[in-house]
Amino acid sequence: MGVISDFPVSNPDGGSVIMSSGMGTQVGRSMMLIGNTSASAVYPSANQAQYVPFVVEHTVTAYQMGVYNGTVVSGNISLGLYNQHGTRLVVSANTAQAGTSAPQKVDITDTVLTPGTYYMALSCDNVTATFFRNTQAFQLSIAHGLKVQATAYPLPATATFALPSVSNVPTFWVQLHPTIL
């Protein structure tokens, strides 16, 4: 027999939280980006998808995603969420990158995430576009589970994961709020 605390819970801290490509939150953890101070840099490869794993420890609803644009904006971006096996759960509309040196939020269809492992994904259709990002040894990205995929704009229904070979992970995130079950 369980006790009441065994039952599904919402984020006990309440409110909206952000799970970013570089940090965890109280509802879970993402890979950690280390290295230099975040700076503006061009997107690593046109149409390449970046998949950053994160863990959700409470049932939450993802309702918005975003990127931190760099000093030059260009072309279009696609943001989405995947389950651990690479099945797309939600994807944003293809969105023109807009707003230099500023965060850009993109709405997604509300998507419930139960405790588990997920990937947040970003794809951009050109390499003129810039994003704030941290550089870190790409081997460290591999060690922490980051994946990439070529020719993946817009984000595909099923991800085909490959390993990164460059040290450039743009800053992007998913915004979550508690889910009452």
Place this chain on the structure above:
Amino acid sequence: MADFPSKNIPPISYTTFGDLSSPYGGMRGCGIIPIPATVAWPAANLAIYIPMHIHTGTVVRRVFWANGSSTTGTGAFGIYTRSGSQVYATASTAKAGASALQYITPTAFFLPAGEYYFAVVMSATTNAMLGSLSITASIGRMIGLMQEALGGTTLPATMTPAQFANTGYPLCGITRLEA
């Protein structure tokens, strides 16, 4: 009741550069931010023991260390309890893959939550590991590193650790992913 959704989801990997599970978080708290690069292994056949906090038990499907630009010699990776008993260790293995993670696939096993040491040993020194030289002997002691001089790169059944007296901090870890 145990079938209800759990909050205990292990991360994809536990690495020595993971903020929540390794001394790395403490180092960051002290303003030390090691950045992995090709560096020398401190001494031939020296095992380095890194204290790790496995906050959520996980299935271990692969283990790895990170090679520097040289793949000369052999290496091994292991996991020990805090009391020094070996939980798992690879065989002494020829290094392969310059500037890359070198994975070894054990028969998958479950590593319960708890306190452990990850261990790495390498036979060659020059450009042998992907790690950081930010960790000096004194910092290494502060964050709980220990070392053991071995006669080769076979990790012992029981640790006989000594005070950390070198410079260097390797990237290594375990993952629950098969690929």
